[in-house]
Amino acid sequence: MGDMIKGNEAIAEAAIRAGARFYAGYPITPSTEIMEYVAYRMEQVGGAFVQAESEIAGVNMVIGAASCGVRSFTASSGPGMSLKQEGMTTMADENLPVVVINMVRYGNGIGTLLTAQCDYLRETRGGGNGDYRCIVLCPDSIQEAVDLVTLAFDLAEKYRMVCLIMSEGALGQMMEPCELPPMQEAKKYSWGFDGKYTNKLIGIFDRDSMKEAEELNDRYNRVKENEQRWEDNYLEDADYVFVSFGLPGRSTIGAVEQLRKEGHKVGFIRPITVWPFPEKAFEKINPNVKGFITIEANATGQMVDDVALTAKKKFERNVPVFCNPHVYGVPAMKTIKEDYYKVTAGEMKEVY
Amino acid sequence: MERVLTKPNRCKQCSLCVDSCPTKSISFSEELNESGYNYTIINHETCTACGICYTVCPDGVYEVLGDK
Amino acid sequence: MAKSRKFPESIDRPMGFCPGCGHGVVIRLIAECLEELGQDKNVIYGIGVGCSSLLGGGLETDRRHCSHGRAGAVCTGMKRVNPDNIVISYQGDGDAYSIGLAETTAAAYRNENFTTFIVNNVNYGMTGGQMSNTTLPGQVTTTSPRGRNCDVTGYPLKFPELVANQFNAAYAARGCITTPAQINKTKKYIKNALEAQMNKEGYSVVEILSTCPTNWGMSATESKVKLEKDIIQYFPLGEFKMREVK
Numbered sequence: 143m144g145d146m147i148k149g150n151e152a153i154a155e156a157a158i159r160a161g162a163r164f165y166a167g168y169p170i171t172p173s174t175e176i177m178e179y180v181a182y183r184m185e186q187v188g189g190a191f192v193q194a195e196s197e198i199a200g201v202n203m204v205i206g207a208a209s210c211g212v213r214s215f216t217a218s219s220g221p222g223m224s225l226k227q228e229g230m231t232t233m234a235d236e237n238l239p240v241v242v243i244n245m246v247r248y249g250n251g252i253g254t255l256l257t258a259q260c261d262y263l264r265e266t267r268g269g270g271n272g273d274y275r276c277i278v279l280c281p282d283s284i285q286e287a288v289d290l291v292t293l294a295f296d297l298a299e300k301y302r303m304v305c306l307i308m309s310e311g312a313l314g315q316m317m318e319p320c321e322l323p324p325m326q327e328a329k330k331y332s333w334g335f336d337g338k339y340t341n342k343l344i345g346i347f348d349r350d351s352m353k354e355a356e357e358l359n360d361r362y363n364r365v366k367e368n369e370q371r372w373e374d375n376y377l378e379d380a381d382y383v384f385v386s387f388g389l390p391g392r393s394t395i396g397a398v399e400q401l402r403k404e405g406h407k408v409g410f411i412r413p414i415t416v417w418p419f420p421e422k423a424f425e426k427i428n429p430n431v432k433g434f435i436t437i438e439a440n441a442t443g444q445m446v447d448d449v450a451l452t453a454k455k456k457f458e459r460n461v462p463v464f465c466n467p468h469v470y471g472v473p474a475m476k477t478i479k480e481d482y483y484k485v486t487a488g489e490m491k492e493v494y
Numbered sequence: 495m496e497r498v499l500t501k502p503n504r505c506k507q508c509s510l511c512v513d514s515c516p517t518k519s520i521s522f523s524e525e526l527n528e529s530g531y532n533y534t535i536i537n538h539e540t541c542t543a544c545g546i547c548y549t550v551c552p553d554g555v556y557e558v559l560g561d562k
Numbered sequence: 563m564a565k566s567r568k569f570p571e572s573i574d575r576p577m578g579f580c581p582g583c584g585h586g587v588v589i590r591l592i593a594e595c596l597e598e599l600g601q602d603k604n605v606i607y608g609i610g611v612g613c614s615s616l617l618g619g620g621l622e623t624d625r626r627h628c629s630h631g632r633a634g635a636v637c638t639g640m641k642r643v644n645p646d647n648i649v650i651s652y653q654g655d656g657d658a659y660s661i662g663l664a665e666t667t668a669a670a671y672r673n674e675n676f677t678t679f680i681v682n683n684v685n686y687g688m689t690g691g692q693m694s695n696t697t698l699p700g701q702v703t704t705t706s707p708r709g710r711n712c713d714v715t716g717y718p719l720k721f722p723e724l725v726a727n728q729f730n731a732a733y734a735a736r737g738c739i740t741t742p743a744q745i746n747k748t749k750k751y752i753k754n755a756l757e758a759q760m761n762k763e764g765y766s767v768v769e770i771l772s773t774c775p776t777n778w779g780m781s782a783t784e785s786k787v788k789l790e791k792d793i794i795q796y797f798p799l800g801e802f803k804m805r806e807v808k
Binding site: 497503504506507508509510513514531542543544545546548549550551552553554556557558559560561 | 564565566567568569573574576577579580581582583584585586587590742745746775781782783786
């Protein structure tokens with residue numbers, strides 16, 4: 143069991159230990175501590191840190207460093223993430239393996255400082271122009287966040303894609319015991335710029351969009367096939383299956399255990415990757431399942447769409463999908479159980 | 495003697511060299527290059543290889559032979 | 563015997579610039595200086611959006627086509643991790659001074675050790691001739707159809723002066739490409755700027771006034787006359803921040 147550490151600091155340290163040697167960003171609550179930690183730590187390991195003049199400048203600095211083959215990352219929240227969207231699609235277009243960390247905060251526009259999960263659809267669909275995807279990882283504990291940061295850099299390298307850690311404000315602020323990974327030696331990717339033009343580039347007028355589209359689909363299909371990650375239990379005999387990620391996912395697991403003790407046949411799927419969505423988890427669900435219930439901290443219900451799509455894909459009949467959006471915070475186990483009682487009492491209308 | 499070489503296919507008929515040449519040694523050909531421009535031709539009798547055409551040309555049409 | 567002049571290898575391909583455009587001369591001067599300084603195989607370009615983008619069709623070096631206006635930030639990232647490469651930001655006045663004003667200025671403010679070249683043709687060229695922050699008072703463009711009213715849109719922005727007077731940079735200059743003499747002077751400024759980077763003196767910028775025959779609606783030669791007659795009076799030529807003799 144490791145020492146107690148604050149979420150944001152653990153995430154920053156994990157990135158450094160994964161060999162990240164460039165960070166540029168801008169302060170925004172509740173992710174600022176990541177940048178502050180990196181401000182002193184990066185120099186200790188001989189990397190480069192820049193406090194950029196804006197989120198836009200920050201993501202573009204990361205683009206520059208990543209282009210030179212250096213493991214690079216940035217972190218933000220809310221409107222800061224919105225500013226970075228042009229950078230995200232650019233990184234996708236240029237096959238840059240950058241890790242981006244979003245400590246989600248609730249609200250549209252400037253929003254609030256409350257912990258939430260309201261960026262799900264944007265992160266899984268991509269907020270920049272074009273049709274690109276990023277691998278999106280959602281930890282439910284500080285330990286898992288640390289493990290996923292290390293994984294994020296490796297997946298980003300493997301697929302030459304942006305890897306997003308989509309966590310929540312609360313996780314960044316809380317403290318838990320955590321084992322940090324060993325320090326990896328920093329390396330430079332061979333395809334990075336070296337000034338000598340070792341790797342030739344395609345001229346802007348010589349790009350073949352048809353061919354690129356084929357390659358894009360092929361890559362994403364490989365990711366979907368090989369990189370789905372989730373946690374599940376009690377699916378084989380479940381009448382109702384909860385689907386929930388992040389800290390609400392942790393709470394949901396607790397609620398499921400309590401409901402089981404009360405004799406209810408419920409199960410859960412806790413997605414760890416929300417892109418690729420863990421469709422394979424649905425394969426072992428009781429074929430007579432009566433419904434899905436998503437537990438999410440946002441206003442309109444977002445992951446419920448993906449659960450419905452997956453249910454449609456996996457089941458021949460229409461399995462109803464319920465969602466009572468909890469807006470912000472981390473729903474208590476009691477609250478989650480109340481959702482279940484409402485569903486079984488016929489008091490909640492399904493979304494799908 | 496040819497002391498200035500040209501790449502006619504790079505010429506865009508902007509006429510900067512024609513207007514800048516101090517000995518008025520550059521004119522446009524009757525022929526068109528691949529891009530559809532009348533490319534420049536040099537009167538090598540009057541050309542002094544001063545290199546001003548190279549200096550003002552934006553498209554790398556000219557190469558001046560000589561000492562490094 | 564004449565001095566031999568050969569178009570530098572890194573750019574010796576057809577480029578999509580308009581006939582008579584100043585970009586072709588500017589990129590040649592930069593490439594020549596890199597060859598003469600022995601850095602032509604040690605360079606990474608951050609290319610802006612606009613007419614500068616056309617470099618991506620013929621420049622054969624390490625290069626990143628940056629998002630519109632962001633070259634100042636991209637080059638910061640590149641130089642911080644590859645300090646021994648020459649990093650060059652190549653932008654137009656629209657890319658650097660409008661959408662990119664924050665990033666362009668911040669890089670100068672932080673004295674980042676890369677070199678910025680800004681080709682200033684007092685309009686947004688690639689998109690068809692809209693008003694730029696450097697457009698002259700009274701100048702007719704597609705978005706100032708009655709002539710630019712500087713009282714409500716601002717007066718021509720003078721960036722090298724700003725850098726020289728307000729920031730802690732290594733070198734700031736402005737040149738133009740009208741006559742062979744001016745072209746040669748501008749080449750000297752470009753070389754100074756690159757040497758400042760090579761010697762790790764800090765941020766260097768050269769703004770180069772250029773013609774835009776297409777959007778000014780005149781021939782290349784007429785454009786040069788317009789540049790000399792009308793534009794230089796707003797944008798003085800010369801070195802505003804000299805390199806410090808160490």
